[in-house]
Structures are given as C-alpha cells and as structure tokens.
Amino acid sequence: EVQLVESGGGLIQPGGSLRLSCAVSGFTVSSDYVTWVRQAPGKGLEWVAVIYYAGSTYYADSVKGRFTISRDNSKNTVYLQMNRLSAEDTAVYYCARETHDYSNNGCFDYWGQGTLVTVSS
Amino acid sequence: QSALTQPPSVSGAPGQRVTISCTGSSSDIGAGYDVHWYQQLPGTAPKLLIYGDNNRPSGVPDRFSGSKSGTSASLAITGLQAEDEADYYCQSYDSSLRGSVFGGGTKLTVL
Numbered sequence: 001e002v003q004l005v006e007s008g009g010g011l012i013q014p015g016g017s018l019r020l021s022c023a024v025s026g027f028t029v030s031s032d033y034v035t036w037v038r039q040a041p042g043k044g045l046e047w048v049a050v051i052y053y054a055g056s057t058y059y060a061d062s063v064k065g066r067f068t069i070s071r072d073n074s075k076n077t078v079y080l081q082m083n084r085l086s087a088e089d090t091a092v093y094y095c096a097r098e099t100h101d102y103s104n105n106g107c108f109d110y111w112g113q114g115t116l117v118t119v120s121s
Numbered sequence: 122q123s124a125l126t127q128p129p130s131v132s133g134a135p136g137q138r139v140t141i142s143c144t145g146s147s148s149d150i151g152a153g154y155d156v157h158w159y160q161q162l163p164g165t166a167p168k169l170l171i172y173g174d175n176n177r178p179s180g181v182p183d184r185f186s187g188s189k190s191g192t193s194a195s196l197a198i199t200g201l202q203a204e205d206e207a208d209y210y211c212q213s214y215d216s217s218l219r220g221s222v223f224g225g226g227t228k229l230t231v232l
Binding site: 035037044045046047050058059060061094098102103104105106107108109111112113114 | 153154155157159161166167168169172173176178208210212213214218219220221222223224225226
C-alpha cells in the first residue's frame with residue numbers, strides 16, 4: 001500500500017526557515033517522482049517543486065531560490081527546505097507521488113494528508 | 122493568477138449533467154500535454170479523478186469523463202449526486218515553466 005506522510009509544519013516567523021518531511025512507503029523515492037503541492041487557506045492548488053528519480057529538481061518561480069527539494073534514499077523520505085518565508089507561503093503543503101506510467105506528463109496518484117505551515121509574527 | 126483557467130463555480134440539480142472547462146495555452150494543453158483532473162472534498166487531500174485527458178483510475182465511477190481539444194479540456198459529470206459536491210482542479214504541464222500547472226479550481230454545488 002502506498003502511503004505518504006508529511007510532517008514538520010507549524011508556526012514560523014517571517015524570514016524564518018522550516019524543513020518539511022515526506023515519509024514514503026509502498027514505493028521507492030529513488031525510482032520515482034515526488035512532488036510538493038501547496039494550498040493557501042481558501043485558495044486553490046499550487047505546484048511547488050518536484051524531484052525526479054534521477055535526482056533532477058524543478059521549482060515554481062514563486063519559490064525558486066528559497067526552497068530546496070531533496071531526498072534521503074536510506075530513509076525513503078523527501079524533504080522541502082523552506083527559507084526566507086513570508087506570509088504568502090502560508091499554506092497546507094502536500095507531498096504526492098507523480099506518476100508518468102499513463103501519461104506523457106505526470107499526474108499525482110497518491111497524496112499525503114498535508115501539513116500546515118503558518119508564517120506570522 | 123493560475124496558469125490554467127477554470128470557472129470559479131458550477132451548479133446542478135441531482136441527476137443532471139454539468140461540465141467544467143479548463144483553458145490553457147500553447148505552452149501547456151495546446152502543446153499536447155495531458156490534462157488530469159482532481160476532486161477535493163472539504164478538509165481532505167485531492168484525489169486523482171481523471172488522468173491522461175479521459176481515463177479513470179480504478180474505483181472512479183463512469184459518471185465522470187474528460188475530454189480535450191486544442192488548448193482546452195473539460196470534465197463532465199453526469200447523474201449528479203450530492204456526494205459530488207466538491208472542488209475540482211485540472212492540471213497539466215507547462216514546458217516554458219518546466220513544471221506542473223493547476224487550474225484555479227471550480228466549486229461544484231449540487232442544488
């Protein structure tokens with residue numbers, strides 16, 4: 001059974017840093033794609049970042065230079081390091097498996113439950 | 122502003138058919154990238170509803186269907202049920218951004 005479990009969210013002051021974790025079971029992060037998607041309160045979904053099985057990483061313009069996606073293959077876990085946080089980063093952050101098995105571009109077939117990040121003084 | 126454009130809301134009575142549009146551009150849907158659809162019930166994570174333009178994952182009722190033409194895609198829901206009341210999002214890939222893009226979401230209300 002595929003499961004993704006996020007952790008690490010919380011209240012952080014503007015300008016601060018936070019690292020989110022996405023613990024995966026049921027597939028191997030080093031052989032697949034894992035993505036982060038966020039949802040601000042009352043707003044829609046926003047793609048944040050992806051890490052490919054080969055290690056390549058890509059980011060939304062809104063987080064480029066501030067966020068870093070990485071993984072620990074031994075722990076089968078993907079991370080999102082978030083620096084220089086602002087109020088606009090307040091959101092529920094979801095990690096999801098991105099599959100390319102059925103499409104020429106990935107879709108997100110398994111999602112975690114999300115972790116809330118609140119940036120406020 | 123989202124990369125893909127959806128109507129903010131649609132509504133329909135039980136048993137009726139509704140459609141939700143998703144309009145993109147020449148760098149995403151128009152470039153031939155597939156469109157996927159998600160259903161998000163209140164307080165829950167999104168769920169994959171349609172992948173690859175018009176395919177349903179196992180367990181999704183055949184009341185849900187997708188289509189695509191040019192730079193736009195649509196999600197159709199027939200035989201509306203109260204449990205279909207949710208937010209719906211389209212998603213594709215943007216070659217200029219080198220990343221996935223979502224629509225702004227559409228809230229479906231079952232009257």
